[in-house]
Amino acid sequence: MGRVGRRVAAAAFCIWDAFVIEGRAVNPNAAKSVPLSNDHLLAQLHWRYATKKFDAQKKIPAATWRTLEEALVLSPSSFGLQPWKFFVVENADFRKQLQAASWGQTQIVDASHLVVFAVKQDLGASDVDRLFDAMVKQRGADRAQLEGYRQMMLGFVANVPFGITTQEWSARQVYIAMGQFLASAAMLGVDTCPIEGLDPAAYDRILSLPQKGYRTLCASAAGYRASDDRHANLAKVRYSHGEIIEHI
């Protein structure tokens, strides 16, 4: 991290607390936690697998899909900048074209739903201002009091301090949203297949994403497993707890 980057990061973390407590509006859902049991969480995570063969006849009920879209909207992102858009591809002809651009993977056309995870191109000052305006409106935050934070965000976005480009930093956020989507679907008993085996440039072309200011990163099919998908019962291949988790 360079000198400017270090200064921006230091400013960011100093101002964080002041920022978090700003605003008069409260979240009406904040007190509604209904935790799953440990067993229930793990049961669903073991049940989830990257579904290779979907039942093309089984559709996700509208209310369940609406919930999954809400899970996408609620995904966390750095500073809350939400440098993404999630394209739900309903058009059957687009789905066929996308399948050809995804090594022919059948999940693209057979699954009930397909989401394309896209990253915002050229994240910059207008995106910071968009968030800033939303904070003022939705949280009842004081514009003048938040000006220092806005300036810090502008500096951060112009010069991301982690030795990576702003575009790469934005892309990381999108993958977090995909993780949230996969886990949320599993909790609801909806099967998914995350898909990076695709040609992003072809996806962009088919869906006209650059014209909308976005670029494809990955996708996820969602629906219900076919009864003869032999992958459903394969043992999970994971390194041991001790190899992956180290307490220090």
Ligand SMILES: Cc1cc2nc3c(=O)[nH]c(=O)nc-3n(C[C@H](O)[C@H](O)[C@H](O)COP(=O)(O)O)c2cc1C
């Ligand atoms: C970012 C990402 C991209 C993936 N791309 C594909 C893909 O294109 N096609 C596919 O069948 N599975 C894909 N997978 C699924 C992985 O192969 C799978 O998650 C991994 O082998 C672990 O198996 P499990 O998810 O069934 O437990 C992808 C997974 C991730 C996280």
